[in-house]
Amino acid sequence: MQLRIHYTLALIPAIFAACTFNSNKQDTPANPTFAEHVAPIIYKNCTPCHRDDNIAPFKLTNYTEVRNRASLIKVVTATRFMPPWPADPSYSHFIGEKVLTDAEIATIGLWVDQGMQPGDTAKLQPPSTWDQPFTNRKADLVIAMDKRYIIKGNNTDNFLVMKLPYKMAKDTFVRFIEYIPGNRKVVHHVNAHLISYEPGKKINGLDKTVWANQQDTLAGEIHKTIGLLNDDGTYPLMTPSVSNYLPGNIPYMYPQGIGGYRFKANGALYLNDMHYGPTPIDVSDSSYFNIYFSPKAPERPTGEFILGTLSTGKRAEVTPALIVPPNTVKSFKAEKIIDKNISLLTVIPHMHLIGKTFKAYVLTPQGDTINLVRINKWDFRWQYFYTFKKMVKIPAGSRIVAEGVYDNTAQNPNNPYSPPREIRERDGSMRTTDEMFQLICVYVNYKPGDENIPLE
Ligand code: HEC
Known part of the structure; x- marks a missing residue:
């Protein structure tokens, strides 16, 4: 069956009625302007998704774009519908937390109520660009989809599993695996695992990308369907959760000495959760992974x-x-x-x-x-x-x-x-x-x- 999810503002109050948040002692400026007060909040918390070629449906990258949506922005920030961050910050804290303080929400609200003063926008730095590949280093290996996946323009979510195999001359070690979406407008979520094939165990199916739609595939069959198993039908070793992507997130690597992987000469990246969001027109995606090698075995593997x-x-x-x-x-x-x-x-x-x-x-x-x-x-x-x-x-x-x-x-x-x-x-x-x-x-x-x- 097909899923169709409707996003409507009508749901927002119900969604957030139950939440409680820390109050914040910072002051709200008496006469907030875009240049001085609002832009820093929006550029940091909203623009990573609300910009060209990203997941959000419209851009928030300059004064005019923000002013044009101002009253809606006031509502979605006051209700904490945006930015999306499901974890309750009054319970525990995490890296990359996307939660506005009460003072930031009040600043946006006041700015809207006072008629959206631009301030000195000439002095404003444009929002920085994100999504630069993680290190400045060129990837040691790129594992890419070898064909494009077409996301039909029917406004439904697509959930896939995918296998992206690779072959190398010898085993090595890996420090970091970074997912690079081919189409940031539709890639909503990816979770990748590393599959390692022992020598001689897998000859077939190491040459091309294979995917299957989760909705169309029976439970228990999905690994066979995409040819993930060894040639004799046994299960290969899987190192879970080696790479994860959500829009607007900066790629994260554990500090030196923590994490890293053994990387077999023959293997695959297994995406057990490749979620493409809804789109009204046909679009396609061809994503890839940058692999960064390490000269030594992981000290403290996760x-x-x-x-x-x-x-x-x-x-x-x-x-x-x-x-x-x-x-x-x-x-x-x-x-x-x-x-x-x-x-x-x-x-x-x-x-x-x-x-x-x-x-x-x-x-x-x-x-x-x-x-x-x-x-x-x-x-x-x-x-x-x-x-x-x-x-x-x-x-x-x-x-x-x-x-x-x-x-x-x-x-x-x-x-x-x-x-x-x-x-x-x-x-x-x-x-x-x-x-x-x-x-x-x-x-x-x-x-x-x-x-x-x-x-x-
Ligand atoms: C992680 C990505 C992301 C971030 C960060 C983000 N948005 Fe969004 N925003 C979306 C997506 C995707 C939608 C489309 C609706 C949905 O999926 O919920 C959306 C929808 C909206 C809407 C339309 C809501 C509606 O129901 O019509 C507004 C307004 C909005 N965002 C404002 C903001 C503001 C203001 C911020 C920062 C305070 C922000 N967003 C941060 C991804 C994001």
């Missing part, structure tokens, strides 16, 4: 575990089973005991369309609670990777708890079915009309002093 759907580890299943009857709002939980000291780097909450709220925290054996992430209004379109500002020490014996609430009523505007039908987890099916409940945690083994290491 590990990953999953709570919930497809959980890695016995005690982390969704309870009760993830079945959401029609016309109900229902809560679920997944828990995992950690048996060694770890340092948590990044958390990734994951649900599909009818997700409503998400919360994850840690209960330590010493009786402390460590907040991880709280999302008061789940929005499947903004699947962020949340990296903590400092490593978070989780002592051995701690219990990680993830709680999720799903809304399968007709009042949920993102409900894919009308009238509502039973929605459930299906064998790890990634179809958006099936559900998933996951907390993905990226960590390194703990070393004394980790909790003081900034990740920024």
